[in-house]
Amino acid sequence: MKSIRNIGLGLFLSGFSIFIASLFIGKYSISEERLSNLYDSTEEIDKGDTIVASLTKAASEMGLINKEFSSQFTFSSTLAELFKKSNESIATQFILDEGITEEEMKGLIQISIESNSVVYSESLVSVIFPENKTKQKLLIDNTSWMFVENKEYENTADFKNDLGNKVNEINGKLGQEYFIWDNKYSRFDFVKASLFGPVHDNKGLFLLLTFGLCIIGSLMYILPGVVLMGGPGIKNDGIYHDASTNRGWIGILAFGFLFFFYILLYFYPWLIVNWTSIVDPIKGLFVEGAVASQWFLYGLLYCVAMIVMGIRMFVKYRNNRYQIIRTSSVLFFQIVFAFLLVEILPLFDLPAMDLKNAWPLDFDMFFDWNVKGHLDAGTVGIFMFVWGIVFSVIVIPVMVYFYGKRWYCSWVCGCGGLAETLGDPYRQLSDKRLIAWKIERWMIYSVLVFAVIMTIFTGYHSYNEVINPDMVGSKDVLFGLSAYNIREWYGFLIGSIFAGVIGTGFYPILGNRAWCRFGCPLAAYMGLVQRFKSRFRITTNGGQCISCGNCSTYCEQGIDVRAYAQKGQNIVRSSCVGCGVCSAVCPRGVLKLENGTNDNWSRVEEPVIIIGNDGMLEVTRNAPEVAEQ
């Protein structure tokens, strides 16, 4: 058994090393063919052609055509200039065809000025462009107010100035839809299309060597636990002796990997195209020939990590049916709702929506593109949009009332799902100090407020876009602030840095629920309901607590469970996600998660005495006391 474990560990480490190494064995080059594959798939045929032509031209000017790069870093460093060049050449071409060239403007000025006075008029326009009706119209539409009959210029400089500005304005709008904006999406697509070499040519093989080996290796490591770890029961032996789970060097390494992974995923996705091409074959199962984006890679990794570590949960907690059922539930919702449905819905021309995601965790619910996407998708799309709202404002609080927020956080949610599976080995690392609780309350409610404000802005924006399309002025600006800016900041700070980099990257340092505890606005919202209007509590079993501290140690939310239990008081805390592990690890059977009554005296209050001390029952009843601090 031991040796199966060791082989498993070896396989996992090999798979993982290949995965890391695969990042560095890609080759990149630009060829016309690859460019057409990337850009010429658009329906507007000439658009693709134009882009490809101009990119090809720019690339050959830069000597990039068919030049091989062996690293995505050097390759991608040429992109900024390439895009710029291509955009410029497109712009020039467009001005020539549809705009006002410099020559043309010079000519116009020349004939519009007679002995120091401006005589610009419609007839002059047709003189300059005798053939070209489009350009004539363009100028007439835009500059008729400058005609001599409409405006008197005191000096010619003013006229030149006005004309110059107008021409710039006209030209500036041209060809923009043919530009390639230099951002992480275009870079990702471009680098991905330029990839060739061993990984690209042997996707299936690499899929086996990375995902395959890691999965098989992990399972070979995990499954023998059924025998090696002894019969069903609590399996926490050695957790604080082990460098992977006590913030030791293995933990730090794991942290480093996760941290960089998230940074790359969110901010530099074009550097990990190799990884995405490994999973192309799986993406191809949904849409033939489609290639995987970084989000597909992430979704797949997420599911795989959850399944493998979920199996570990089944082995570890096989004595505890609550844990088994709860883990099965999060796996189900992740795989079916967050992954499969999101891949499948678009095949039916429906928005790729995670139907179990709720506002405000689902923070782009009211973004204009999302709202429009739903409206464009017809009745079912609108129904899905309404479902999202009903889910968030009715289903969520009602369910929290009956079952506590656990029904979502530890039974349904994807973030919670990852935390409870991949993150389970790290749950003891959450900070239990009072100060951490204070910070938690400040932070999580600030995020909630931020989310609400951001939603108001984006909601206002979408409202204007949909209901008020003819509105004059910017549709996105409210109180002088743009919805775009606010949502960009929210997405960056909360959506990426907090939820991803800190929330998951820091598992081995801050414990597995840092995001859920300090940052998730949905958790904050449900927490308020749980604290003040819910039947859920963790009941403390009378006087049985021996203050051992297992419960507090293993509470991933950093709740000092013992502080309540040793007073005989129930645990009613807004942050409790109802994972049930405190109850599982308690060696004296003191804690029970349950849905009881909603009255304050039996649910929340500290009992008059801890059961047992009958002698104190009478005396304490009469005397009010100074609360302990």
Added chain:
Amino acid sequence: MKHVVIIGNGIAGITAARHIRKKSDFKITVISGETDYFFSRTALMYVFMGHMKFEHTKPYEDWFWKKNRINLLKDWVIDVDFALKKLVCQSGCNIEYDDLILALGSRPNRFGWKGQDLKGVQGLYSYQDLELMEENTTEHAVTRAVIVGGGLIGVEMAEMLLTRNISVTFLVREGRFWGNVLPAEEGAIVERHMKEHCVELQFNSELEEIVSDDKGRVKSIRTKAGEEISCQFVGLTAGVSPNIAFLKESELETQRGVVVNKFLETNQPNVYAIGDCAQNTEPVEGRRSLEQVWYTGRMMGETVANSICKEKTAYNPGIWFNSAKFFDIEYQTYGTVLPDLQLGERAFYWEDKTGKICVKIVYDESTNVVKGVNTFGIRMRHQVWNRWLHEKKSILYVLEHLKDANFDTEFYKKYEKDIVDKFNAENATSIVLKRRNWHRILGAG
């Protein structure tokens, strides 16, 4: 202002200090030689096994004491002058008190066995014992250990040693496990389970001597039957006794512990004793005079605080309860279940087919009034059992409402029906289980 001095920062002393602070403005000093801060003794095993770090066993953060104006002093008290109301500490300092609370705890029994002070031989009670155990098992190659005395701490020690791949032989003087507390059926469950965990149990076996190697370290033990078992570690867990050696010569009345009346007062004015070290000469009916458990220490601490700050209060611990865990099997008890049935008592016993889950209810043969319950592998609700026992409910009532008492984790298999069916079959009764009812559970209707 009155100065209350407490010797001992265990659960008894600390509970007293906290409640005195809640109820008064008295100056409070807690002295202990063991650790700077209060920690949970019951959790020592989890530190050794790597479930927790020592910090995790401290129920209060370190700033708590200053904030609540409880002075902590790390020192050993070596003498008490009861006439002058003065303490002498090992460091040489003298401390005067107005009220003194002795919360001295216990120490592991050593019955004068030959070789009991050899290296590698130890008990498990204090923080220092934990450190010693760490040293004894990591700095020396230990493959086999012998544990002497079959009680709770012995089982914990066995579990601890097994996590370090040390095989364990248990010498139990009685014919069954924890025979002075557990009835035979329950003892058998523990015994089977320990065997599953590869603990070798030797019943009716007593320690004769511990044999030394040439460096003064244990190399084997010999039993009274003459068997020699080679081992590199010996755990002495044959019970504990009050830690009162330094008071034996004083005018304070002591027997096995510090003698107290029902108000926890000693024979010296303004001196109280609580927790493990107190020997109650006027225990309430059905309770023993020495009760060395966590809960009683806590209750005595709260009671004595009330006596000092408010009004003289008798210690009345109500219905007995306790719990423990034997490897993976949890045990709880409420009320009185003695190892052997008393005259006029009857027992109903149900065991699950896995042999790891059981319920035993003891009741009065003629009145059917329930006296106590033992459960293994099922958690029961303290509040409900406490009320049933107070209200002297009959076995029929208890079984009918058994679902109210279930405290197992949600989705666990329920056994109430099996239990009631068995009772009905054995007693020709026709009890029908009632559904769980929150009003009944909470005592609100």
